[in-house]
Amino acid sequence: MHIVRTVQAMRHEHEQWTGSVGLVPTMGYLHKGHLSLVEHARAENEHVVVSIFINPTQFGQHEDLASYPRDIEHDLQLLSNLGVDVVFIPTVDEIYPSGFTTYVTPEGPLVEQGEGAIRPGHFRGVATVVLKLFLIVQPQRVYFGQKDAQQVVVIRRMIEDLNLPITMQTLPTIREADGLAMSSRNSYLTASERASACVLYRALSAAMAAFDLQRLTDVQAISGAARTVVDSMPNIRLEYIEIRDYSTFLPLQTLRPPALVLIAVRIGKTRLIDNFVLHTDGRWDTGLIGDQVSRANP
Numbered sequence: 001m002h003i004v005r006t007v008q009a010m011r012h013e014h015e016q017w018t019g020s021v022g023l024v025p026t027m028g029y030l031h032k033g034h035l036s037l038v039e040h041a042r043a044e045n046e047h048v049v050v051s052i053f054i055n056p057t058q059f060g061q062h063e064d065l066a067s068y069p070r071d072i073e074h075d076l077q078l079l080s081n082l083g084v085d086v087v088f089i090p091t092v093d094e095i096y097p098s099g100f101t102t103y104v105t106p107e108g109p110l111v112e113q114g115e116g117a118i119r120p121g122h123f124r125g126v127a128t129v130v131l132k133l134f135l136i137v138q139p140q141r142v143y144f145g146q147k148d149a150q151q152v153v154v155i156r157r158m159i160e161d162l163n164l165p166i167t168m169q170t171l172p173t174i175r176e177a178d179g180l181a182m183s184s185r186n187s188y189l190t191a192s193e194r195a196s197a198c199v200l201y202r203a204l205s206a207a208m209a210a211f212d213l214q215r216l217t218d219v220q221a222i223s224g225a226a227r228t229v230v231d232s233m234p235n236i237r238l239e240y241i242e243i244r245d246y247s248t249f250l251p252l253q254t255l256r257p258p259a260l261v262l263i264a265v266r267i268g269k270t271r272l273i274d275n276f277v278l279h280t281d282g283r284w285d286t287g288l289i290g291d292q293v294s295r296a297n298p
Contacts, residue, residue, distance in 0.1 A: 001079065002086050006094055007136050010049075013086050014138055019046030023139035025130060028052040029069040029184040030078050032290070033174035037143040040171055042083045049137050050079055051088040053095065057103075058125030069187045088137065095132060104128045106154055110249040114242060114262065115150045115273070123154050130155055134166060142166055146285060147173040147181045149260050149275040153249050173274070173287030175201065181274045181287065188270040196233055200263050200274040203229040203241065207261050208276055208284055217254045219243040222261070230265065239264040239271075246277060257282065 022041035041048045059065040104127035111123040179201025203226040210216045210225040223241045230238045246258035259278045277285040
């Protein structure tokens with residue numbers, strides 16, 4: 001496993017290779033969710049690159065850039081056993097050198113609603129850094145987790161709009177035993193907050209049950225079922241529960257596949273997001289608990 005820190009070194013590595021390249025972009029502080037992406041990339045490609053880069057342009061002015069969890073040595077230890085060819089760990093100056101002025105700016109409801117309404121400019125930063133990583137690493141396949149659902153849709157749209165010769169694999173959210181989606185930001189939670197955090201999964205499950213068992217289709221009624229669960233937890237502040245078309249990200253009035261049921265909450269100082277996916281065949285993607293293995297891609 002080689003560790004490279006410059007664009008030039010990454011390109012040199014690529015020049016030595018023949019066969020397909022798989023890329024797993026991350027911001028580090030790796031957990032089982034990240035590792036599941038790496039394992040899929042290893043199974044499907046001759047060469048695997050994992051990038052670790054905390055991208056400053058996707059953080060807002062009052063967000064947690066400075067405090068975002070970091071542990072590069074532990075990350076490298078985890079990756080060393082997974083057959084990764086290169087870990088690309090560039091500096092901020094390497095990705096955004098002095099005088100950098102060219103950004104990718106998606107437009108429309110896909111980036112202006114949902115997370116985009118709460119975090120203005122976030123997806124501009126995401127799209128810019130992801131496109132740069134694509135151009136530097138030149139992968140044939142890229143791997144993302146379903147937990148960041150809106151990000152997945154933004155990147156898929158960018159690949160399609162710009163005719164990038166890349167196949168995007170979206171893999172299920174990996175969850176703790178109580179349903180909490182694995183996330184680097186879970187490390188912010190106190191013990192009592194962690195105990196409450198499974199409310200996201202319970203709320204999404206209530207929305208799913210309202211559709212599957214109660215046969216409700218009105219999004220207000222389905223969202224209300226989820227909201228009732230969140231409201232039962234006095235230390236949780238709900239930011240939104242939304243139901244959106246999986247392809248366009250437009251809000252739905254009636255739940256029909258393909259659809260996303262999305263939730264965002266604040267627990268103390270920590271902001272967490274999660275989602276379930278309703279596929280066109282009527283199957284729900286609710287993620288996987290622990291070490292379960294699946295290729296249930298959207």
